[in-house]
Amino acid sequence: MEIIIYGTVNSVIYALIAVGFTLVYGVSRVPNFAHGSIYVLVGFLTWTFINSIHLHYAVAIVLSLLVASFLGLIIYRFVLIRLRGMATSEIIASFAVSLIILEGLRLQGIAGFKGFIGPFYVLPPFFQGKISILGVFVDYQRLIIIAACFVLVAALWIFTHYTKMGLSLRAIAQDERAAMMLGVHADKTAMLSLSIGSALAGLAAVLILPLGNITAEMGYKVLIYALAVCIIGGLGSWVGAILAAFVIGFAMKISTALFGAVWESVVLVGTIILILLVRPSGLLGKQKELEERV
């Protein structure tokens, strides 16, 4: 029972982390390696807003999410827009942005903050306390995460299927040229997708970070989980990403229960290699083995 409940919680966490990454890649074909760093940055900003400026928790969250989406906008507008279509440069540039943010955060001692080594950076949970479900104690924060994930997926579904903005995102993802002919601005849409993706990373951060400390290392870990989920699920496929999140979440939880926590990362690597060998494009991916030319 514990495996089922905590497995679900973990899976939902991976899904939350990965959904922003897969949205950006699906729309703009830009692998946003800055995903993990934005996650940490939002956590850190929220912490700063609460503890240094003494804002209300909710205000701090909204504010740092706004900063995140603005940051995504800036990254696209000033860096990636000049490199569209050059896959190598896109990857290297977003990787560089990610490292600048993460390693920069590591030494914000310079900028007047106390540094990650000092006191632990912890966000308070939304509600204290736990509840017993079928004999297993689960704290409210984890339940909130699950609820938030379902709400988020539903909201994204409605957004991409029934609003003009969301429809234009999907149009660009499906056929860029046809969409451009119908008046969808490719760069604006990609910019929008990057800013939504960053906001989603931030949202995941404020939901998940109350469960632990904020550290700079976490940026790499989050990026890795997002990438792992996307590879297993198939790059750019949302349903695949959610499915893959559940596969990984349960695989890791079960392996932890059976063999102990040290084998977690071994199982993750094993799953990735297995999936790549059996179904190279991921569970639901449509990535082709060959380049398609019209």
Next chain:
Amino acid sequence: MPKTARRKKRLDRSVKVRTEGLYALTSWSEITYLLLPRLVLIMGLLSLPFFLDMYWQRVLCAAGIYGLLALGFDFLAEFVGLVCLGGAFFIGAGGYISGLLNAYLGLSPLVCIPIATVAGAVISTLVLVPALRLRGIYFAIVSFMFPLFAVYIIVALSAFGGTEGISALDNLPNQWVEVYLILAAVLVSLFLLRRLVDEDMGLILRAIKDNDQAVKASGISITTYKIRAVFIAALIGCFGGAYLTHLYGWLGISLFGMDFSILPIAATVMGGMGTLAGGVLGALLLTPLSEALRGFGQLRVVLYCFILLLFIVYKPEGFLSYFQRKYHQFELWEEV
């Protein structure tokens, strides 16, 4: 008194009769024109250790390692179309194998390094093979993840010395061997790679980058060639790793560190992608810079990334391509 007319003459016009690659040499000055940049690089590298004290010789060795990684990265990215963000994995694989052979079996470094180079390259290639069947960014992602996973696994299982690492490994016989071994490795792999990309195999690899469907239609297995290319790059990188463990007489999880992934990329982008030699020169510039900034700690990584970003956005051709163009366009007055 007759007026002498003058005109501008470009040196490379007569040398490059038809194409970039085919030369027609008719005089000593033309031979010099072609050989000068190459000789400056070779002679410069070989004579450099005489002008440096012990500390900066060590820095030169480190620059050589980064140069090797930059060569591998440039070769994979520009000639095969595979962006490898995990150069640290090659360093780690080569370094750990060599160090473990030395620590547990007591083999001499001169035996360990060749074994580790080949074995590390085989392991790295095997690990990366699953990602090679797809095109696009899969290879970049998977190669980015593996060095980090390697760290998690080593720490979690506390295998091979765990977080502490193993110290007191054997060093190379003496300092001159150290310096010249890595310089020779850099020069040999630079010129071999330059030769390779113009051979038949290089043509196929470049064709895979440009249009893999056409290659497949010619009855050539794309994956086999990609595997060979990755193996070559891994050989170069693993040699660097094996050499590094014996240079410092130590192995640990920082062999998989982010420095080994990002600095070669920055060096390559700075020097000019697709020039091969550019990455080596970039490493020779960036490594002393990073040594000088050692006091700033983690700020170094931020600095590389910043340089990387500036170059990739504002000067994507890199400085070597720039100077190469200027050198080719060099003009002098001659009397008619």
